Amino acid sequence: MKSVEVVATTVEEAIEQALIQLNTNELDVEIEVLEEPKKALFGFFGGKEAKVRVTKRMNIEEIAKDFILKLLGTMDVEVKLSVKLKQNNLYIDMDGPEMAILIGRRGQTLDSLQYLVSLVVNKDREDYIRVILDTENYRQKRKDTLERLAFKLAKRAKKINKSITLEPMNPYERRIIHSALQNNKFVTTKSEGEEPFRKVVIVVNK
Numbered sequence: 001m002k003s004v005e006v007v008a009t010t011v012e013e014a015i016e017q018a019l020i021q022l023n024t025n026e027l028d029v030e031i032e033v034l035e036e037p038k039k040a041l042f043g044f045f046g047g048k049e050a051k052v053r054v055t056k057r058m059n060i061e062e063i064a065k066d067f068i069l070k071l072l073g074t075m076d077v078e079v080k081l082s083v084k085l086k087q088n089n090l091y092i093d094m095d096g097p098e099m100a101i102l103i104g105r106r107g108q109t110l111d112s113l114q115y116l117v118s119l120v121v122n123k124d125r126e127d128y129i130r131v132i133l134d135t136e137n138y139r140q141k142r143k144d145t146l147e148r149l150a151f152k153l154a155k156r157a158k159k160i161n162k163s164i165t166l167e168p169m170n171p172y173e174r175r176i177i178h179s180a181l182q183n184n185k186f187v188t189t190k191s192e193g194e195e196p197f198r199k200v201v202i203v204v205n206k
Contacts, residue, residue, distance in 0.1 A: 003055035010037055011050040018054035030055045060085055060121050060129060064092060067120045068113070077101065088128065090121060094135040103138050110138060111170060143176055150180040150202075157202045158186045168197045 004021050008014035011033055019025060035051035058066065061083040072079050079096040094102060103110050114133035121129050132139070149166075157164045166177065177200045178189050188203050 003053055005034065005051065005053045007049050007051045009049055011052060014050045014052040015054060018052060022054060022056045024056050028057050028059075030057060060090060064090060064117050064121050064131070067117060068092070068094070071113075071116070072102075085129075088130060090129050090131045092117065092131065092133045094133070096135075099135045102135055107138060107142055110135065111172075142173070146173055146176045147180045150177045153202055154181050154184055154187045157204050161204055163204060164202045165192075166200045166202070168193070168199050170196070171198075174198065174200050 002022065004018050006014045006018045006021070008017055015026070015031060019029065022029065032053040032055075033050070034053055035048060037050040038048040065081050065083050068079070068081060077096065077098050079094050079099075079102075082091075082093040082095070084091045101109070102113065104112075110133060114131055117133060118129075118131040121131060153164050153166070169177070174191055178191075181187055181189050181202065186205055188205060190201050190203060191198055192201055193199050
C-alpha cells in the first residue's frame with residue numbers, strides 16, 4: 001500500500017495535501033495523525049506543525065493481484081494477470097509459460113490457489129466476493145469434459161440398468177455433473193461420501 005507523510009499548519013491541511021499527492025479521496029485511505037499542531041508560545045517559541053501519515057487502501061483487484069504475484073514470485077513462476085470485478089465476482093486469468101504447473105492434476109493446484117486468493121480478498125469483508133481463478137481457459141475445458149463424461153455414463157447406466165459411481169470430485173465439479181443430467185428422464189444423480197472423497201452416483205430411474 002502506498003503512503004505519504006505530510007507536514008502542514010493544520011491536520012486538515014496536511015490530509016488535503018496528502019490526498020492530492022495520492023490522487024485519491026478520504027474514503028479510500030487510512031489516516032494516522034503523527035503530531036498535533038501546537039501554537040508557538042507568545043507567538044515566538046515552541047510552535048509545531050501538524051504531521052499525518054495517509055495510506056491509500058488497495059482495491060479488491062489490487063489485493064488479489066499483489067497476493068498472486070508475491071506467492072508465485074516465491075515459486076519463480078512468471079505470470080501475467082488480468083483481473084476484473086463484476087458485481088460480486090472477481091475473475092482472474094493467468095497467462096505465462098508454466099501454466100500447467102499452476103493447473104496441477106485435474107485442476108487441484110488451481111483450485112487451491114483460488115481458495116487462498118478467496119481467503120485474502122474476503123478478509124474482514126461483510127459482502128462475500130466469489131473468486132474465479134483460471135488459466136488457458138481450463139475451467140471451460142474441464143466443464144466440457146465433465147459434461148461429456150456425464151452424458152456418456154448416463155447412457156451406459158441406462159444400458160446396463162445399473163448405478164454408476166464416479167471418482168471423487170470437488171463441489172464445483174459435482175455441480176457440473178448434477179446440472180448436466182438434471183433434465184435426463186432416464187437417470188437421477190446424488191452425492192455420497194465425505195469430503196474430500198465425496199462422489200457423484202448416477203442412478204437409473206425405475
